Amino acid sequence: MKAREFLKYFQDEQTKTLNLIREIVEIESPSRDIAGSRAVVEFLEKEVSKISSDFKVEKVFVENYGEHLIIRAFQLNEKPILVLGHTDTVHPRNTKEQNPTRIEGDKFYGCGIFDMKANVILVLEVLKAFTEFNIKPKRPITILLSCDEEIGSPTGRKLVEREAKRAEFCLVCEPSANGKVKTGRKGTGMFQLKTHGVPAHAGLEPEKGASAILEIACQIPKIHDLNDSENGTTANVCTISGGTTSNVIPEYAGCEIDVRFTSMREAERIENEIRNLKPFDNRIKIEIEGAINRPPMERTENVVKLYKKAKNLAAEFGYDLAETQVGGASDGNFVAALGVPVLDGLGVDGGGAHTLEEYIFVDDIPKRATLLALLLANE
Numbered sequence: 177m178k179a180r181e182f183l184k185y186f187q188d189e190q191t192k193t194l195n196l197i198r199e200i201v202e203i204e205s206p207s208r209d210i211a212g213s214r215a216v217v218e219f220l221e222k223e224v225s226k227i228s229s230d231f232k233v234e235k236v237f238v239e240n241y242g243e244h245l246i247i248r249a250f251q252l253n254e255k256p257i258l259v260l261g262h263t264d265t266v267h268p269r270n271t272k273e274q275n276p277t278r279i280e281g282d283k284f285y286g287c288g289i290f291d292m293k294a295n296v297i298l299v300l301e302v303l304k305a306f307t308e309f310n311i312k313p314k315r316p317i318t319i320l321l322s323c324d325e326e327i328g329s330p331t332g333r334k335l336v337e338r339e340a341k342r343a344e345f346c347l348v349c350e351p352s353a354n355g356k357v358k359t360g361r362k363g364t365g366m367f368q369l370k371t372h373g374v375p376a377h378a379g380l381e382p383e384k385g386a387s388a389i390l391e392i393a394c395q396i397p398k399i400h401d402l403n404d405s406e407n408g409t410t411a412n413v414c415t416i417s418g419g420t421t422s423n424v425i426p427e428y429a430g431c432e433i434d435v436r437f438t439s440m441r442e443a444e445r446i447e448n449e450i451r452n453l454k455p456f457d458n459r460i461k462i463e464i465e466g467a468i469n470r471p472p473m474e475r476t477e478n479v480v481k482l483y484k485k486a487k488n489l490a491a492e493f494g495y496d497l498a499e500t501q502v503g504g505a506s507d508g509n510f511v512a513a514l515g516v517p518v519l520d521g522l523g524v525d526g527g528g529a530h531t532l533e534e535y536i537f538v539d540d541i542p543k544r545a546t547l548l549a550l551l552l553a554n555e
């Protein structure tokens with residue numbers, strides 16, 4: 177089927193697509209919210225069954241996290257294309273009251289609409305187009321929607337890697353960057369620095385105390401010295417806590433460190449520096465937790481090849497597809513580390529990810545659906 181025919185189809189489908197997007201966004205599903213996760217999965221399972229009874233649906237429930245969903249479409253004797261997405265959002269329950277699901281002008285607002293519930297619907301719309309037009313893609317399609325991506329995929333990672341190992345290539349339906357697909361992503365690490373001091377009465381005998389807060393305050397500039405903008409390495413203390421009450425020398429303080437890098441060598445350097453932090457006050461005990469989480473997604477030759485293919489397909493219907501490299505990581509990082517070609521950021525154009533201003537551009541929906549359909553048809 178030609179690009180312009182797909183585009184026409186998705187334009188005609190637009191009202192139905194918007195309704196489905198509205199429905200899925202309204203089901204709040206913050207990470208670790210079991211009921212929310214199950215409700216989204218149940219909704220998707222029902223929608224998939226309306227498209228075809230031939231698609232295989234597999235649900236993987238993980239205690240304390242939620243439910244992962246795998247959809248296997250078009251059973252063929254070929255290596256599948258893996259499509260990655262997630263059903264969790266960063267928005268706590270009831271946030272939708274602050275960013276109601278609504279269309280204003282050319283923007284469709286909602287919590288988690290851009291990252292990435294609209295894109296989950298897009299994938300289903302493509303499957304629907306294939307069945308309606310009796311299109312047999314060249315390869316089977318495996319869609320994996322995890323429930324814990326926003327918290328670093330502690331349980332989804334295993335499934336992502338398992339499916340990636342079987343796949344020919346991988347399309348990640350994460351948000352685009354101003355419409356650009358992502359051909360490179362930094363790796364990430366999360367560390368916690370904890371300091372344990374000696375408590376004392378702040379008025380009667382402060383000299384007997386060793387302040388955990390003072391210690392952490394001294395450590396923070398050292399952590400910030402790890403930043404190396406030339407190498408693309410960043411290290412930032414993003415939360416801090418400590419102390420009990422105003423008249424006690426604090427016994428405990430802690431902070432969380434966000435680390436990003438473009439190579440594993442840099443990752444190892446930073447990790448080493450953090451693990452070897454020494455206390456300024458020798459009465460204080462330092463404890464380091466956390467680890468490197470996602471390896472970097474490097475812009476390899478295979479990634480560029482896949483991007484060029486997508487760019488050419490987009491050009492068939494007059495859509496200009498640009499690329500970019502970003503600091504944020506996704507499950508695409510795990511796939512790339514296995515040497516499987518990845519194209520990330522295929523989601524609808526929009527903005528405000530992780531904020532109460534989250535939106536997508538309504539007009540971009542049929543275009544992105546067309547691009548996805550062409551990539552998945554893989555002719």
Ligand SMILES: [Zn+2]
Binds near residue numbers: 262291292325350
């Ligand atoms: Zn996301």
